[in-house]
Structures are given as structure tokens and as C-alpha cells.
Amino acid sequence: MSGLSAARLRTLFALFAVLTIILSVRVAYWQTVARGELLARATGQVRSDEVLRAQRGTIRDRSGAILAATVQLRSVYAIPARIKDKAAAARSLGVLLGRDSAPILERLRSDAEWVFIQRRIPEAAAEAIARLGIDGLGSILEPKRLYPNDDLAAHVLGFVNDDGAGQGGVEGRYDALLRGEDGTLVVERDPADRGIALGLRQAVAPRDGAALTLTIDLAVQTAAERALREAIDRERAASGSIVVLDPRDGAVRAMASLPTFHPAAVATATPESLRSRAIAWEYEPGSTLKAITMAAGLDTGAVTPSSWYDDKGYADIGGRRLLNALGRAWGPTNMTQVLERSANAGAVYVGSRLGAQRLYDAIGTFGLGRPTGIDLAGEVGGTVRPLAEWYPVDVGTAAFGQGLTVTPLQLACAYAAIANGGTLYRPYVVASWRDADGEHRTAPATTGRVVSRETAATLRDMLVSAVDNGLAQGARIAGFSVAGKTGTAQIPSPDGRYVDDEYISSFAGFAPAIDPSFVVVIVLERPASKLLGTTTAMAAFTRVAQDTFRYARIQPDRRP
Amino acid sequence: MTALAFAASRRPVRVSATRSSRRARRAPAAAWEIRSFAAASAAIVSAFVLALAYLAGSTGVSSGGYEAQRLQGQRDELRRQNALLELEVAKLAAPARIETEARRLGLVRLSFIPVVDAVPLAARR
Numbered sequence: 065m066s067g068l069s070a071a072r073l074r075t076l077f078a079l080f081a082v083l084t085i086i087l088s089v090r091v092a093y094w095q096t097v098a099r100g101e102l103l104a105r106a107t108g109q110v111r112s113d114e115v116l117r118a119q120r121g122t123i124r125d126r127s128g129a130i131l132a133a134t135v136q137l138r139s140v141y142a143i144p145a146r147i148k149d150k151a152a153a154a155r156s157l158g159v160l161l162g163r164d165s166a167p168i169l170e171r172l173r174s175d176a177e178w179v180f181i182q183r184r185i186p187e188a189a190a191e192a193i194a195r196l197g198i199d200g201l202g203s204i205l206e207p208k209r210l211y212p213n214d215d216l217a218a219h220v221l222g223f224v225n226d227d228g229a230g231q232g233g234v235e236g237r238y239d240a241l242l243r244g245e246d247g248t249l250v251v252e253r254d255p256a257d258r259g260i261a262l263g264l265r266q267a268v269a270p271r272d273g274a275a276l277t278l279t280i281d282l283a284v285q286t287a288a289e290r291a292l293r294e295a296i297d298r299e300r301a302a303s304g305s306i307v308v309l310d311p312r313d314g315a316v317r318a319m320a321s322l323p324t325f326h327p328a329a330v331a332t333a334t335p336e337s338l339r340s341r342a343i344a345w346e347y348e349p350g351s352t353l354k355a356i357t358m359a360a361g362l363d364t365g366a367v368t369p370s371s372w373y374d375d376k377g378y379a380d381i382g383g384r385r386l387l388n389a390l391g392r393a394w395g396p397t398n399m400t401q402v403l404e405r406s407a408n409a410g411a412v413y414v415g416s417r418l419g420a421q422r423l424y425d426a427i428g429t430f431g432l433g434r435p436t437g438i439d440l441a442g443e444v445g446g447t448v449r450p451l452a453e454w455y456p457v458d459v460g461t462a463a464f465g466q467g468l469t470v471t472p473l474q475l476a477c478a479y480a481a482i483a484n485g486g487t488l489y490r491p492y493v494v495a496s497w498r499d500a501d502g503e504h505r506t507a508p509a510t511t512g513r514v515v516s517r518e519t520a521a522t523l524r525d526m527l528v529s530a531v532d533n534g535l536a537q538g539a540r541i542a543g544f545s546v547a548g549k550t551g552t553a554q555i556p557s558p559d560g561r562y563v564d565d566e567y568i569s570s571f572a573g574f575a576p577a578i579d580p581s582f583v584v585v586i587v588l589e590r591p592a593s594k595l596l597g598t599t600t601a602m603a604a605f606t607r608v609a610q611d612t613f614r615y616a617r618i619q620p621d622r623r624p
Numbered sequence: 625m626t627a628l629a630f631a632a633s634r635r636p637v638r639v640s641a642t643r644s645s646r647r648a649r650r651a652p653a654a655a656w657e658i659r660s661f662a663a664a665s666a667a668i669v670s671a672f673v674l675a676l677a678y679l680a681g682s683t684g685v686s687s688g689g690y691e692a693q694r695l696q697g698q699r700d701e702l703r704r705q706n707a708l709l710e711l712e713v714a715k716l717a718a719p720a721r722i723e724t725e726a727r728r729l730g731l732v733r734l735s736f737i738p739v740v741d742a743v744p745l746a747a748r749r
Contacts, residue, residue, distance in 0.1 A: 262689070
């Protein structure tokens with residue numbers, strides 16, 4: 065019996081020994097040869113690879129007010145299978161989201177495992193939904209670009225599309241700076257989706273986008289948009305644009321175009337409303353260009369303020385007769401009176417004295433026919449035909465702003481050069497940006513001197529006279545000297561002629577004329593009052609100017 | 625002699641030792657056993673204590689990690705709320721909204737702001 069037991073014991077021992085060896089070999093195999101595979105399988109079950117989204121940079125106005133910011137908003141989702149009373153849930157959601165409950169109920173009754181009810185909802189609604197405590201409803205955070213001033217400065221700001229890419233305006237031009245760089249996080253998570261502190265953790269921190277500070281002034285922008293809107297409403301104009309520029313460095317204080325859009329609801333915008341007319345509307349400037357013709361005439365010595373000609377109501381040039389507005393004959397007229405009366409024949413006189421080459425050069429020197437280089441997406445350069453393509457009559461028509469096109473911004477820059485003593489600045493809207501490396505400031509850049517300081521001063525006085533004594537009297541402001549010029553231009557038709565009885569009315573001016581703080585250009589397309597559209601444009605100018613004087617505490621330079 | 629008898633005859637003869645000699649032989653063996661037992665127990669206890677300490681440390685780090693994550697989430701939520709409040713402030717401070725409110729309250733714009741010339745005033749003083 066004991067011999068049998070010993071044999072059994074030996075067998076059992078041998079069996080255990082063999083099993084131990086097999087297990088040991090197996091364990092050794094998993095720990096050495098197949099360690100990597102095992103590790104990968106185990107890690108795969110708990111490891112999560114996440115993209116850490118960079119926060120898009122904030123855009124502020126020059127005083128620090130937020131113009132655009134990205135925030136995380138809640139998107140409400142449902143797991144339909146877990147919602148017991150779907151009809152009641154849909155009704156509650158409909159009330160809280162301000163929507164019809166039928167489409168919500170349709171979603172809740174779908175076979176989908178997981179559906180969005182509504183994305184990026186207001187915080188108050190999200191909190192109210194959470195308070196309902198309905199099992200099967202939840203929310204996740206999603207980024208949303210918000211614009212607290214609604215459609216204010218929409219064309220300057222641009223917008224962000226569904227893919228998070230900036231388009232148009234500053235959002236488009238500075239997209240690379242604003243969007244930053246995403247980071248990554250590789251971490252092991254427990255079944256409750258919490259990171260395991262002792263587990264794997266590899267993180268590359270995201271680099272948030274730069275915060276931009278614009279030259280735009282929220283108060284001036286608001287005043288400019290209000291004035292433009294009122295002018296367009298009064299004139300039932302097709303469209304319009306306004307630019308307010310600081311002539312001392314080219315900083316854009318306000319820029320607006322109508323029709324406009326809401327940057328946070330681009331899907332509902334019409335294509336035409338997306339066009340920033342201030343930088344992408346090429347129109348014939350008409351008489352506002354006479355200031356540039358006169359600047360060239362004065363600077364080259366072709367004319368002086370006291371030079372005169374006999375105005376017959378027309379001028380013959382290149383075999384064509386070019387008429388004054390309404391064909392009015394002014395008789396003996398000096399150069400100051402040319403601007404006061406906006407005499408086309410006078411502009412033709414100056415153009416003829418200058419000659420095609422010098423007039424063409426002056427137009428180019430003032431930056432017309434090429435983009436200003438403003439730091440916004442979508443700028444166009446206007447059209448100035450090469451001199452080789454000019455007919456003799458073009459010297460006359462170009463002298464009073466027909467046959468060539470400009471943008472409102474180009475004209476504002478040209479007037480800014482006259483206002484500041486002859487220096488043409490490249491306009492800019494981003495004053496500075498702040499990123500991880502610190503603050504970067506934009507230095508004003510000049511593109512050169514366009515006329516001498518003396519010429520600029522003389523022309524300023526002539527433009528003040530145009531407001532004080534001429535057709536631009538509608539732009540007078542009590543207590544302040546104002547320099548400016550009206551413009552009424554015909555609209556080219558597709559057949560190469562001009563559209564009958566439809567005009568583009570504009571006004572370009574600056575104040576206080578002695579030490580200008582701002583230049584304003586306002587342009588209205590097809591005003592209802594036709595040739596009198598400039599009156600409305602001047603009224604808009606004075607409104608913006610008065611608001612700016614008040615806001616910037618600019619002292620009067622005249623006795624009222 | 626049968627085989628059985630032979631086997632019995634070859635059985636070793638038991639030698640009966642005296643009590644004192646047995647005690648003398650057992651004493652070092654017992655001491656060794658006690659020492660071994662004590663050493664093994666100490667090793668096991670030490671290992672157990674070490675394991676406990678390690679587990680306590682790991683648990684501490686893990687709960688610390690969870691707490692850190694909770695605080696991180698709280699911080700992110702507060703930051704989010706702060707960003708929303710900043711936007712709300714920007715909305716309320718918008719000049720257009722303030723103007724609308726002012727109109728609603730019946731306020732009107734000044735048509736002209738009289739500005740006092742500072743130079744004569746300064747000269748008078």
C-alpha cells in the first residue's frame with residue numbers, strides 16, 4: 065500500500081513538475097518573446113489618443129473690447145433607446161430650445177444609437193436641459209466663434225467656417241496666427257474614462273492662437289455703420305461703404321459695407337453681402353478724384369490756386385466735348401473755384417496742362433490702380449488702364465474721375481496723404497498681436513511721398529474752401545474746419561456706355577483740416593435722389609465726424 | 625531462516641539514548657528552527673509591509689491623480705464660464721446696445737457740445 069502511494073506521489077510530482085515547466089516556459093515566452101504583443105494588446109484596451117485643440121485667438125478693438133472670441137458651448141445629444149417617454153422629452157426640449165418639437169421627436173424615434181438634438185446651444189438652455197434630468201440626454205462641449213457685437217465690422221472681421229478655418233477679413237488674413245497649433249495627449253484611461261495617474265501619459269501641449277488687437281475703434285465703427293445705414297435707408301441705395309482712416313499713420317478706425325452679414329450665421333448670408341465693398345468695390349470715383357488731379361497740377365507747377373480759365377460749361381478734348389454737371393457755365397474760374405464748383409471743364413483744364421504722362425504718374429503715385437496692401441483678405445486694386453491704351457480724351461475724363469476705377473479704401477488713403485502733408489501710408493487693421501513669444505506691434509509703413517508738404521497744405525486750404533464756400537457746404541461742422549470734396553459718377557453699363565440716370569454718390573473729407581485726426585470716405589450706390597445723393601453722403605460724413613469729435617475729445621479749431 | 629526472519633534479523637537495533645543526551649542534541653536544532661522560522665516570518669512580514677506600503681503609495685498617487693483631474697475639470701469649467709461672462713460683458717457694453725437703451729429711456733443726442741476755450745481760463749487764474 066505504501067509502495068503504491070509512493071509511486072502515485074512520484075507520478076503526481078512528475079506531473080506537477082512537467083506542468084510547472086510548461087507554465088514557466090509559457091510565462092517566459094510571454095514575458096520575453098511575445099512581451100511586446102501582450103503589452104500592445106493591454107495598452108490598446110486602456111490607451112486613448114486625443115487631439116488637444118488649440119484655442120483660436122481673440123480679436124479685440126484698439127481699446128480692448130472683444131470683437132470675436134471662441135468659447136466652448138454645449139451640444140445636446142440623445143441616446144434614443146434610453147429615453148422612455150420620447151414625446152414628453154421632445155416637448156420639453158422644444159420649449160427650452162425654442163423650436164418645434166416635431167423634428168426633435170422624429171430624431172428621438174430614429175433607430176440611431178446616438179443623435180445630436182442641437183449643437184452649440186446657449187448656456188442657459190443647456191443648464192435648463194440638464195436640470196430636466198432625462199435619462200438618455202447628455203451634452204458635450206464644442207468650440208464656437210462668437211461675435212458679441214453681432215454684424216458690426218463683419219467685413220473687417222471675416223468669419224470662421226465649419227472646418228474652423230478663417231475666411232475673409234482678419235479671420236482669413238491672419239488665420240495661421242489665430243488658429244494656433246493643436247497638441248496631442250496619449251493617456252491610459254480606466255473604465256470610468258478617467259486618466260490613470262500611474263499609467264502612460266505623453267502630452268504635447270497645444271499652442272493657442274495669437275490674440276489680435278485691431279486699429280478699429282468700436283465707438284467710431286458703431287457711429288460709421290449707423291451713419292451708413294441711415295444714408296442707405298434714406299436713399300434706398302443699392303449698397304454703400306464707409307471708411308474712416310487715421311491720416312497720421314494709415315490705421316483704419318472704421319470700415320463698413322452694406323449689405324452685410326452676421327459672422328456667426330454665414331450660412332444665411334447672400335453672396336453679395338459677403339463682399340467687403342470698402343476694399344473690393346471698384347467704382348468710378350467721379351469728382352472726388354479732382355483733388356488728386358489738382359494735387360498733381362499744383363505739385364508740378366502746371367497750375368496755382370489763382371490760375372484761371374474761362375469756363376464755358378464744357379471742355380473740348382480729343383475730339384470730344386466733356387460737359388460740366390447740368391452743363392452749367394461758370395465763366396472765369398480759378399483753381400480753388402474748380403474744386404468749390406466741381407467744374408469738370410476745370411479738371412479737364414488742369415489735366416490738359418499736366419498732360420497724359422504726368423496725370424497718369426500722379427494717379428499711380430497716389431496708389432490708384434493697385435491694391436493698397438491692407439492686411440485684409442480679398443482686396444482688389446481698381447482699374448487704371450496703361451498709358452499706352454489711353455485715348456486723348458482719357459486725359460479729360462480721368463481728370464474728373466471717370467474711365468478709371470478705385471476702391472473706397474484707395475480713395476481714403478489718397479485723401480489721407482493730402483491730409484497728413486503728402487505721405488501715402490499703407491493702411492492696416494491689426495495694431496498688434498500677442499502670442500507665447502510676447503507682443504508684436506505693427507509699425508506704420510509708408511509707400512512714399514506723393515506731393516510736397518507745401519502742395520498738400522495748399523490743397524487742404526482749397527478743399528476747406530470747397531466745404532466752406534462750394535458745393536460741399538453740407539459737410540460743414542460748427543466749430544471745426546472741414547476739408548472735402550463731393551463726387552457724383554456715372555455707372556458703366558455692360559455695353560460700354562453709361563447707365564442712364566443712375567449714379568454713385570460719394571464724399572471724401574477730413575477734419576479738423578488744420579491738424580486732421582481722421583479721413584472719411586462714404587460711397588452710396590444708386591441713391592434715389594440721383595444727383596443729390598451727395599447731400600446724404602455729406603450728412604453721413606458730418607454725423608460720423610461729430611461723433612468722432614465727441615468721442616475722441618477733439619477740440620474745436622474754429623469759433624462756432 | 626526464512627526470508628522474513630532474515631529481514632527481521634537485519635533490522636537495526638534501536639539504541640536507547642539517555643534523556644540528557646537527547647536534550648543536548650535537540651537544543652541546537654530547535655534554536656535553528658526557531659531562528660529560521662523567525663527569519664522567514666520577518667522576511668514575509670517585511671515583504672508584506674513593503675507590498676502594503678507600495679500599494680498605499682500607488683493608491684495615493686492614483687487618488688491624487690483623480691483629484692488632480694477633477695480639479696483640472698473644475699478649472700476648465702470655470703475658465704469656460706469666465707469666457708462666457710466676458711462675452712456677455714462685451715455684449716452689454718456694446719455702444720449700439722447702450723444707444724438703443726438710452727433711446728428707450730427717452731434720452732436724446734446733444735446736437736452741439738459747447739467747448740470752453742482753456743487758454744483764457746488759464747490766463748484768468
